[in-house]
Amino acid sequence: MNTATVLDVFKGRVPTESEVTVQGWIRTRRDSKAGISFLTIYDGSCFDALQAVANNTLLNYHDEVLRLTAGCSVSISGQLINSIGKNQNYEIQVKTIKVLGWVEDPNSYPIAPKRHSLEHLRDVAHLRPRTNLIGAVTRIRHTLAQSIHRFMNEKGFFWVSTPLITASNSEGTGDMFRVSTLDLKTPPQTPDGKCDFHQDFFGKETFLTVSGQLNAESYACALSKVYTFGPIFRAENSNTSRHLAEFWMVEVEFAFANLTDIIDLSKSMLKYLFQSVLTECEKEMQFLSQTIDKQAIKRLERFINTDLIQIDYSEAIQLLKNCDQKFELSPLWGGDLSGEHERYLSEVCFKAPVVIKNYPKDLKAFYMRINEDGKTVAAMDILAPGIGEIIGGSQREERLDYLDKRLEEKGLNQEDYWWYRDLRRYGTVSHSGFGLGLERLIIYVTGMKNVRDVIPFPRSPRTVNF
Amino acid sequence: MNTATVLDVFKGRVPTESEVTVQGWIRTRRDSKAGISFLTIYDGSCFDALQAVANNTLLNYHDEVLRLTAGCSVSISGQLINSIGKNQNYEIQVKTIKVLGWVEDPNSYPIAPKRHSLEHLRDVAHLRPRTNLIGAVTRIRHTLAQSIHRFMNEKGFFWVSTPLITASNSEGTGDMFRVSTLDLKTPPQTPDGKCDFHQDFFGKETFLTVSGQLNAESYACALSKVYTFGPIFRAENSNTSRHLAEFWMVEVEFAFANLTDIIDLSKSMLKYLFQSVLTECEKEMQFLSQTIDKQAIKRLERFINTDLIQIDYSEAIQLLKNCDQKFELSPLWGGDLSGEHERYLSEVCFKAPVVIKNYPKDLKAFYMRINEDGKTVAAMDILAPGIGEIIGGSQREERLDYLDKRLEEKGLNQEDYWWYRDLRRYGTVSHSGFGLGLERLIIYVTGMKNVRDVIPFPRSPRTVNF
Numbered sequence: 001m002n003t004a005t006v007l008d009v010f011k012g013r014v015p016t017e018s019e020v021t022v023q024g025w026i027r028t029r030r031d032s033k034a035g036i037s038f039l040t041i042y043d044g045s046c047f048d049a050l051q052a053v054a055n056n057t058l059l060n061y062h063d064e065v066l067r068l069t070a071g072c073s074v075s076i077s078g079q080l081i082n083s084i085g086k087n088q089n090y091e092i093q094v095k096t097i098k099v100l101g102w103v104e105d106p107n108s109y110p111i112a113p114k115r116h117s118l119e120h121l122r123d124v125a126h127l128r129p130r131t132n133l134i135g136a137v138t139r140i141r142h143t144l145a146q147s148i149h150r151f152m153n154e155k156g157f158f159w160v161s162t163p164l165i166t167a168s169n170s171e172g173t174g175d176m177f178r179v180s181t182l183d184l185k186t187p188p189q190t191p192d193g194k195c196d197f198h199q200d201f202f203g204k205e206t207f208l209t210v211s212g213q214l215n216a217e218s219y220a221c222a223l224s225k226v227y228t229f230g231p232i233f234r235a236e237n238s239n240t241s242r243h244l245a246e247f248w249m250v251e252v253e254f255a256f257a258n259l260t261d262i263i264d265l266s267k268s269m270l271k272y273l274f275q276s277v278l279t280e281c282e283k284e285m286q287f288l289s290q291t292i293d294k295q296a297i298k299r300l301e302r303f304i305n306t307d308l309i310q311i312d313y314s315e316a317i318q319l320l321k322n323c324d325q326k327f328e329l330s331p332l333w334g335g336d337l338s339g340e341h342e343r344y345l346s347e348v349c350f351k352a353p354v355v356i357k358n359y360p361k362d363l364k365a366f367y368m369r370i371n372e373d374g375k376t377v378a379a380m381d382i383l384a385p386g387i388g389e390i391i392g393g394s395q396r397e398e399r400l401d402y403l404d405k406r407l408e409e410k411g412l413n414q415e416d417y418w419w420y421r422d423l424r425r426y427g428t429v430s431h432s433g434f435g436l437g438l439e440r441l442i443i444y445v446t447g448m449k450n451v452r453d454v455i456p457f458p459r460s461p462r463t464v465n466f
Numbered sequence: 467m468n469t470a471t472v473l474d475v476f477k478g479r480v481p482t483e484s485e486v487t488v489q490g491w492i493r494t495r496r497d498s499k500a501g502i503s504f505l506t507i508y509d510g511s512c513f514d515a516l517q518a519v520a521n522n523t524l525l526n527y528h529d530e531v532l533r534l535t536a537g538c539s540v541s542i543s544g545q546l547i548n549s550i551g552k553n554q555n556y557e558i559q560v561k562t563i564k565v566l567g568w569v570e571d572p573n574s575y576p577i578a579p580k581r582h583s584l585e586h587l588r589d590v591a592h593l594r595p596r597t598n599l600i601g602a603v604t605r606i607r608h609t610l611a612q613s614i615h616r617f618m619n620e621k622g623f624f625w626v627s628t629p630l631i632t633a634s635n636s637e638g639t640g641d642m643f644r645v646s647t648l649d650l651k652t653p654p655q656t657p658d659g660k661c662d663f664h665q666d667f668f669g670k671e672t673f674l675t676v677s678g679q680l681n682a683e684s685y686a687c688a689l690s691k692v693y694t695f696g697p698i699f700r701a702e703n704s705n706t707s708r709h710l711a712e713f714w715m716v717e718v719e720f721a722f723a724n725l726t727d728i729i730d731l732s733k734s735m736l737k738y739l740f741q742s743v744l745t746e747c748e749k750e751m752q753f754l755s756q757t758i759d760k761q762a763i764k765r766l767e768r769f770i771n772t773d774l775i776q777i778d779y780s781e782a783i784q785l786l787k788n789c790d791q792k793f794e795l796s797p798l799w800g801g802d803l804s805g806e807h808e809r810y811l812s813e814v815c816f817k818a819p820v821v822i823k824n825y826p827k828d829l830k831a832f833y834m835r836i837n838e839d840g841k842t843v844a845a846m847d848i849l850a851p852g853i854g855e856i857i858g859g860s861q862r863e864e865r866l867d868y869l870d871k872r873l874e875e876k877g878l879n880q881e882d883y884w885w886y887r888d889l890r891r892y893g894t895v896s897h898s899g900f901g902l903g904l905e906r907l908i909i910y911v912t913g914m915k916n917v918r919d920v921i922p923f924p925r926s927p928r929t930v931n932f
Binding site: 005023024025026043044071072073100102103104109110124125126127129130135138139141145146149150156158159160161162163164166177178179180181182184185187189193194195197201202203204206208215218219221222224225230231233235237245246248255398419420422423424425426427428429430455456457459461462463464465 | 471491492509510511537538539541566567568569570576590591592595596601604608611612615616619622624625626627628629631632633643644645646648650655659660661663667674681684685687688689690691696697699701703712714721722888889890891892893894895896921922923925928929931932
């Protein structure tokens with residue numbers, strides 16, 4: 001007897017008329033008056049469920065089959081036949097059905113077959129991948145991750161893992177989680193009344209990293225093309241639909257590359273990823289287009305088929321100044337683009353993702369390369385309608401004297417960056433990189449509205465369940 | 467002018483006789499009396515460096531070319547020709563050479579071209595990927611990671627990301643890092659004098675996870691086949707060549723699978739990974755065989771071509787009892803296999819990786835499935851010569867009553883595992899899984915001796931540099 005997944009069946013890998021065993025969970029059961037039950041079984045291998053037709057001649061038909069409810073696990077054996085039903089290419093004529101696991105009290109089963117709110121599903125995050133929606137999102141997340149690795153590998157980038165636990169606050173951003181093994185009831189103190197981190201596990205104060213970029217740069221200055229793909233942490237106390245305390249990020253570092261090179265690379269990467277999803281997650285995208293966001297498929301197709309709009313920060317400010325819309329915060333050269341500004345540019349002005357380049361240096365981190373004008377840096381953000389920044393990157397400052405000046409301007413210590421400075425002292429090369437937040441990318445792809453629904457077990461302020 | 471990587475050149479992607487630009491770093495320079503300099507340039511894209519022949523007719527020959535030292539970055543343009551030298555298929559006849567970055571004080575350059583100790587290289591972990599050795603290890607690490615994702619995807623497993631920050635101590639192991647944003651100088655206290663974690667970021671005490679398994683199980687009970695690939699933490703105060711505080715792990719969960727299925731899957735995965743390394747990292751493996759471990763290539767070939775030895779824990783104890791060797795700790799049924807026992811089995815007795823199965827239940831975690839004998843659990847460890855446990859897995863207890871009994875035996879609270887128990891209450895299925903430590907795998911593949919040398923920036927007690 002051939003055991004097959006539902007995907008195997010739908011891909012035509014199982015010959016029709018042959019005997020097959022499929023294991024999975026009941027999605028629906030419908031009983032006809034003629035004594036036949038129509039079961040649909042899913043196993044998560046693909047979006048669709050497989051129909052199994054069970055006759056009342058089965059030995060356990062009355063005792064078991066008629067008691068099956070959504071979520072029961074079963075092993076079904078029978079003959080695979082071409083289905084005459086609509087939307088079904090195949091079905092199984094059941095010879096035996098073995099119940100592997102019942103659903104305890106089906107009426108209180110948290111994901112009984114009805115429409116559930118996303119908030120409710122978050123409360124049962126351990127069961128929500130059993131729903132059509134979260135199952136689809138999970139397979140898309142997988143496809144995006146696979147495609148990222150594949151694209152990077154094909155382009156000659158090596159995956160490097162940068163450390164999560166760090167003693168440095170790389171970008172000078174606050175909001176980091178402390179990592180410690182000290183007893184919090186009575187933490188050891190130094191003679192001058194501070195916490196004595198010398199007694200901590202690492203012998204100094206340590207945090208969860210907010211970026212692997214600086215470490216990745218050191219590998220790009222040896223292997224030319226590298227990327228990271230791992231978790232990143234922000235202890236920001238903001239409960240929004242776009243922020244998580246723990247999320248996944250891709251960070252690319254590319255030696256001998258300038259700002260234009262990484263804009264081109266970002267663009268071709270995004271096109272590659274979106275094409276992979278359209279090809280490999282066709283059913284999932286159809287479902288999302290029907291239930292979550294009508295534009296989901298069209299948005300990706302449009303991205304693939306059009307060039308990215310690129311404008312300078314200075315042009316963006318002009319556009320905002322000259323437009324009809326009133327903003328809470330008046331657009332001003334030198335000021336950050338606020339959420340409303342970004343939304344206007346990508347959602348109203350261009351109605352498409354847009355690359356903003358060459359920001360004022362005071363708005364950006366110390367490591368970004370000063371342009372010839374002395375006022376702006378070679379930075380770029382890709383803003384997408386509905387989500388905001390999806391990619392942020394820059395050319396890195398490879399000239400030691402400029403870098404040192406920037407460190408000083410930002411009030412950062414040269415000594416803390418001794419090894420980063422070494423990269424400029426020993427065979428420095430121009431290099432550039434960008435970061436891509438995985439969850440925001442999934443939001444863009446799926447049309448989902450909240451990052452909490454596109455990562456298996458979200459972490460945010462006061463939320464750390466499962 | 468065509469810009470190419472060194473790999474492009476060696477792969478024959480650049481036509482000979484054509485003009486090409488290569489950017490990279492100087493590995494060596496040798497000057498002939500006839501006024502010709504032979505430079506080798508690497509860019510990290512592959513193991514080999516490319517030879518460039520610079521004539522003293524170059525305008526910057528005397529001022530710059532003759533001052534080039536290892537680590538200087540250059541952009542070299544010229545004609546690609548077939549080399550007449552040994553071990554070189556191609557070389558560049560230099561037309562122009564542009565120095566991009568000098569090495570400040572070449573005599574003190576931390577990785578000047580001589581043999582360095584691995585300990586010294588750890589002190590300059592930001593520069594060590596520039597060495598042949600660490601460059602090779604990095605590309606092998608990349609190839610293993612890529613191959614893991616590819617293998618899993620081909621076998622129908624979905625990548626899921628399990629949370630790093632957790633409020634639970636999943637396996638009842640100690641030694642976890644605390645994650646907190648509380649002020650460590652004066653942490654808030656509850657009325658009864660304990661630390662008031664209610665005021666912490668997540669509203670409760672949180673840690674860095676030691677395993678994503680339980681979370682992964684919840685996804686396997688929906689999508690059937692899943693795997694994680696991410697960092698894992700242990701706050702163990704052990705400074706050995708086999709332990710890191712932060713390391714990368716693959717955890718596989720496989721529904722409708724038993725112990726035999728995951729032993730088979732582990733085996734085919736390891737064979738697939740080793741074959742990928744032999745095929746894609748040929749030069750790297752040759753270099754390692756010459757400099758680090760003569761057996762490096764042979765060990766992988768042997769693994770690919772032989773079946774894995776499998777024995778029961780009880781048989782292992784008998785073998786240890788009956789052998790000639792004296793052990794510090796006498797082998798005894800019910801006792802843990804110590805390091806010396808494991809070494810004897812894999813290094814002396816079988817001289818090969820060996821699978822030990824069906825351990826006494828008291829030695830293993832609560833979630834492992836009780837065998838029919840009531841005394842052992844369906845667990846397995848794969849032990850490899852020279853490294854010890856490389857894979858550990860088990861069939862998971864899918865029967866709620868057995869699971870509850872095990873929780874009780876281990877002194878764990880049912881309430882803490884409410885959601886894990888739900889997986890057994892709602893359509894439970896037999897399922898199995900295993901974990902594979904990436905760094906130990908790399909040790910096995912490369913013959914390197916210390917895990918600190920196979921991860922870019924190692925973290926261990928009192929070590930958190932870069």
